[in-house]
Amino acid sequence: MSNQTLALLILLFPAAGAILLAGRGWRLPRIFTVLVGPGVVWASFVCVLALFAGKAAGDFTYWTWIKSGTFEVPFNLLIDNLSIFMCLVITGVGGLIVSYAVGYMEHEDDPSYARFFCYMDVFIFSMLLLVLAGNFVFLITGWALVGLSSYLLIGFWYQRHSAVVAARKAFVMNVIGDVGMILGTFVLFLNFHSTTFAGVFSQLTQRICQHLGPCPQPTDNPSLELAAFLLLVGAIAKSAQIPLHTWLPDAMEGPTPVSALIHA
Secondary structure, eight states: HHHHHHHHHHHHHHHHHHIIIIIITTTTTTTHHHHHHHHHHHHHHHHHHHHHHHOOOOEEEEEEEEETEEEEEEEEHHHHHHHHHHHHHHHHHHHHHHHHHHHHHTSSSHHHHHHHHHHHHHHHHHHHHHHBBBBBBHHOOOHHHHHHHHHHTSSSSSSSSHHHHHHHHHHHHHHHHHHHHHHHHHHHHHHHOOBBHHHHHHHHHHHHHHHHHHHHHHOOOHHHHHHHHHHHHHHHHTTTTTSSOOOHHHGGGGGGHHHHHHHH
């Protein structure tokens, strides 16, 4: 199996699991949820191990999502040592947590049981999309889906007012970070007319270093500093750093596997 196919399967397994559990999970026997919920995460883990063993690397484009004149937004996945390492952490730690949740959540009725594992698979899919995205548009998509799935998981026991309030706070704080990421991407696009990592970084390198001769001393660039600051806002919100930190302690309102996954 090619590296390009394996990279796509890493995303497709948890996405398919979430869709199956959302559509039919609550109607089928509980054993279906027990197998599908953790099973798709471990299947992704096996695909990541295959990429790791094969020392895979590459920028794989599957289709062009948006095209307008010279502007293109492809659906591409970037595979390198860093993305493979992070995918190992996401699917490895995530697989252990989702497997632990099989027993921890057994007191829930069948529809709630399936709903919980659907949310968990969405969370895993979102983090994998965030890590594997080859352009800023799908990076933001994964970033936003992580915030949405965090909201759903923290507020899983929606009958409790405290859980609803905690979920709402987490969603608002994460949206602040999303806005920072979006504005930072706009600044980069205005400067480089590209949203792909390869396009932005290649142009950035060309601006700093000449094709021939030694690399000159880098100079200050207000636009790049603004973009970096806006992207930092997104990271601060998602990692619960001051002053956007207040949502993380309240994440304990969700079931224990949720707080373990979010804190991890």
